[in-house]
Amino acid sequence: GRMVSPVQDLVISEVAGRKLVFVLHFDGMLRVWDLLSHSKIFSCTMSSTPLPGATFLRLWVGEANYDTSVIPLVILCRHALEVDMEMISIYHLRFSVGDRIIFFLEPSMQNIPSEEGKFIDVKLTSNKIWMLKQDGLISHNLFHTKTNLEEGHCYALQETFVADQLFQSSEHCLDDLLWITHSLFSTMKMANARRRNYLALIKVNGRRLTRED
Numbered sequence: 001g002r003m004v005s006p007v008q009d010l011v012i013s014e015v016a017g018r019k020l021v022f023v024l025h026f027d028g029m030l031r032v033w034d035l036l037s038h039s040k041i042f043s044c045t046m047s048s049t050p051l052p053g054a055t056f057l058r059l060w061v062g063e064a065n066y067d068t069s070v071i072p073l074v075i076l077c078r079h080a081l082e083v084d085m086e087m088i089s090i091y092h093l094r095f096s097v098g099d100r101i102i103f104f105l106e107p108s109m110q111n112i113p114s115e116e117g118k119f120i121d122v123k124l125t126s127n128k129i130w131m132l133k134q135d136g137l138i139s140h141n142l143f144h145t146k147t148n149l150e151e152g153h154c155y156a157l158q159e160t161f162v163a164d165q166l167f168q169s170s171e172h173c174l175d176d177l178l179w180i181t182h183s184l185f186s187t188m189k190m191a192n193a194r195r196r197n198y199l200a201l202i203k204v205n206g207r208r209l210t211r212e213d
Helices: 160-165 170-202
Strands: 007-015 018-025 029-034 039-045 055-061 070-078 086-097 101-105 110-113 119-124 128-133 136-141 153-155
Touching: 007 055, 018 055, 029 101, 039 101, 055 119, 070 119, 086 119, 086 128, 110 136
Parallel strands: none
Antiparallel strands: 007 018, 018 029, 029 039, 055 070, 070 086, 086 101, 086 110, 119 128, 128 136, 136 153
């Protein structure tokens, strides 16, 4: 049979109570496997990326929305010649549930270039995509249309908003500082007390003693 391209990334997700494996191959082929039946239930080529000869790197799968019958997919690809040129592509994978799950992949809804700094990681929520880069954090609406692509927001990693998202606000830092200070001084007090006890034991009435623990 035909040779299969190497696997670049895979994600396990649950859809309609079934464990599915989403597999991204080096050549841009996307396959979905049902873990229970050990069968392939979907296959297509992700060929709509605007980067010529792109290398497909990573895959993220959002939660299935049963109201819209859509699963958001995010794929990271890199330019074949310019390694600093990366792009995030967002797709909508439509599904219907019956005796078996049927998928239909819509064309890419959004393409987000890296511009400056490479992509490090991606997090999907119900309606947002958060992209961590070397130079900041970017958020976009998952359900953009061509008329509202400008709604993305970029945050420097030092901003209070990002610190709060990472549970690193000033209140947490103060709590951590107090805890560390208390632990440090408690440890120092215990060490000093042990040192005094030890000195008292080794010198009694001018005589040095040895102590075995």
